Amino acid sequence: MAAKTRRAMIEQRVLAEGEIDFATLAEEFKVSEMTIRRDVEALEASGLVRRVVGGAILSSGKAAEPSFETRAAEAAEGKMHIAEAAVELLRPRETVILDSGSSVLAVAKAIKGRGLGLTVVTPSILVAVELADEPDTVVLLAGGRVRPGELSLIGSETEEIFTRYNCDTYVMGIAGVDPARGVSEYHREEGSVKRAAVKAADRVIVVADETKLGRVQLVSVSPLSSVTAIVTDGPADHPTLVGARSLGVEVVCVPGPHSSALEQGATA
Known part of the structure; x- marks a missing residue:
């Protein structure tokens, strides 16, 4: 495994669990503890982690956003399953808002x-490039300021674009989903663009x-009741999904790392 890939996976682990230890990671990745220490030193230099004894x-808590590269590498196969199920919910000839982020880029590829x-x-920008040559598809790229790393467009110009269109569906990628706090995002301007997109679409x-x-991040985007459907590889009985169903949200579960045979393909 390349060092860049391994470090991306370690970054995702510490963001998910809050802590890591050198010995466990060395065993999992089949490398020496010294190699893991060098990986963690690189993450410490970026400000993501602080080294303690043994790990x-x-x-920086929940406000830390993983890099696009990290998110794209993490659970890539699972994201493709989610994307394929999401595309099944789209209708021919719709006007669709496709969000920024690695999960929605997977949706663009599945289209x-x-x-x-x-x-x-x-x-x-990545979604626009992915679909630019797709036959019988019109791609409208929102204006605005380019966000480095993400290659997404943000700012008031981007938000204003969505007031011009009446769209059928918004496919949203998000950093946190919680029944009480709704959907939330790391980045303030990304969150503002998502709120504008929600207002422009008939369904989300x-x-x-x-x-x-079950995650709640820094920026609130919308209540969960404003969401039409959630497509996920989480277990069907996850408390967040149970809460979503109680609010009238359709839940589509695809096979995931913890799925049982009964959960695979479950919908509600």
């Missing part, structure tokens, strides 16, 4: 070759892997 702890004939409005489909369930 490291998260230094290719389906012949849906969509009109796509997106604040993501959230794509979220299991790690996002």
